[in-house]
Amino acid sequence: MKIETKLLHAGIEPDSATGAIMTPIYQTSTYVQEEVGKNKGYEYSRSQNPTRHALEKNLAAIENAKFGMCFGSGLAAIDAVIKMLNFGDEVISTNDLYGGSYRIFTTIFEKYGIVFKFVDMTNIENVKSAISDKTKLIWIETPTNPMMSIIDISGISELRNKNILLGVDNTFASPYLQNPIDLGADIVMHSATKYLGGHSDVVIGALVTNDEMIAKELYRIQNSSGAVPGPQDCFLVLRGIKTLHVRMDRHCYNAKKIVNFLQSNNKVDKIYYPGLESHLNHNIAKRQMKNFGGMISFNLKEDTADAAHKVLKNTNLFSLAESLGGVESLIGHPATMTHASIPREVRIKSGITDSLIRLSIGIEDVDDLIEDLSNALI
Ligand SMILES: *Cc1c(COP(=O)(O)O)cnc(C)c1O
Numbered sequence: 001m002k003i004e005t006k007l008l009h010a011g012i013e014p015d016s017a018t019g020a021i022m023t024p025i026y027q028t029s030t031y032v033q034e035e036v037g038k039n040k041g042y043e044y045s046r047s048q049n050p051t052r053h054a055l056e057k058n059l060a061a062i063e064n065a066k067f068g069m070c071f072g073s074g075l076a077a078i079d080a081v082i083k084m085l086n087f088g089d090e091v092i093s094t095n096d097l098y099g100g101s102y103r104i105f106t107t108i109f110e111k112y113g114i115v116f117k118f119v120d121m122t123n124i125e126n127v128k129s130a131i132s133d134k135t136k137l138i139w140i141e142t143p144t145n146p147m148m149s150i151i152d153i154s155g156i157s158e159l160r161n162k163n164i165l166l167g168v169d170n171t172f173a174s175p176y177l178q179n180p181i182d183l184g185a186d187i188v189m190h191s192a193t194k195y196l197g198g199h200s201d202v203v204i205g206a207l208v209t210n211d212e213m214i215a216k217e218l219y220r221i222q223n224s225s226g227a228v229p230g231p232q233d234c235f236l237v238l239r240g241i242k243t244l245h246v247r248m249d250r251h252c253y254n255a256k257k258i259v260n261f262l263q264s265n266n267k268v269d270k271i272y273y274p275g276l277e278s279h280l281n282h283n284i285a286k287r288q289m290k291n292f293g294g295m296i297s298f299n300l301k302e303d304t305a306d307a308a309h310k311v312l313k314n315t316n317l318f319s320l321a322e323s324l325g326g327v328e329s330l331i332g333h334p335a336t337m338t339h340a341s342i343p344r345e346v347r348i349k350s351g352i353t354d355s356l357i358r359l360s361i362g363i364e365d366v367d368d369l370i371e372d373l374s375n376a377l378i
Pocket residue numbers: 073074075076098100101141145169171172190191192193194203204205
């Protein structure tokens with residue numbers, strides 16, 4: 001099956017009790033057992049829930065993987081991955097990581113003796129030289145947030161020894177544009193809060209893997225730590241996924257046109273968008289992604305937070321908000337919003353300047369979006 005068909009059908013069957021075509025929301029904590037040890041595969045909803053199970057099967061299928069598991073948020077999914085490691089193990093990660101990922105690594109897991117090395121992964125030589133005999137996990141995000149840096153997934157997969165796990169945060173690309181398992185990743189993570197849900201109405205996370213041993217360990221952690229999503233949230237994501245390809249095509253189309261507009265605007269300085277031929281690693285993006293996504297960052301010639309705040313205040317259609325990947329367009333200021341927890345000098349070093357503005361391009365009419373930006377960039 002092609003992904004456009006899998007998005008709608010993979011792992012989803014009419015409800016066996018009623019024939020309902022949409023997966024019911026099994027709002028139940030427990031399941032009546034026929035006798036001790038005899039049940040229908042469900043005992044307690046932290047361990048298994050039919051609505052969640054349908055979503056987990058669907059997510060695995062659309063990432064070309066065998067096993068899927070859902071969590072209460074994207075960060076809860078990352079939390080489960082790091083809990084596979086032991087005291088003293090090392091993780092190599094990218095230096096312009098999603099702010100929340102940086103925070104859980106440095107303020108939670110460093111306390112438990114996991115060591116994190118942040119390197120510029122756009123050059124895979126930096127990854128190679130950071131590997132030690134204690135390295136147990138390489139954690140990639142591509143495109144990165146908010147600099148849209150592109151990291152060569154198969155390049156990094158090939159340079160590691162196979163005892164080092166490779167995990168990819170695939171939130172920005174979504175399974176429609178990029179499938180890291182096919183490029184050698186062991187674990188793929190999603191904040192399904194974003195493009196998978198697609199309607200800014202749910203916080204939820206997911207992991208998929210093709211490796212049975214990894215899956216067993218992750219199911220054990222999912223059940224033991226208990227950060228599972230409720231069935232209503234799983235239902236919303238199941239519904240969102242059915243239109244991922246249609247939405248994503250429009251996100252990409254609109255983003256391309258908005259980049260053209262930004263290039264012609266005299267207030268705008270640098271534009272970060274993987275579809276630009278001048279973008280670092282554009283050729284890798286072209287190879288590993290089907291299209292370039294709906295996220296754009298840019299900074300202003302007047303490189304101050306005040307200048308950026310003025311733009312944010314003057315948009316009408318673009319709503320000022322954190323998050324991304326919904327049908328409606330959002331505008332944000334990483335330095336004071338999503339990346340406020342990263343120290344200024346670290347932030348500036350990775351390109352997140354004081355005036356950097358991030359756009360999540362929605363699926364509205366693109367001319368209306370351009371007019372809105374044009375009015376704000378005065
Ligand atoms: C939002 C996001 C996360 C965290 O996901 P939550 O669902 O908010 O916990 C992780 N990585 C990336 C790239 C994100 O955009």
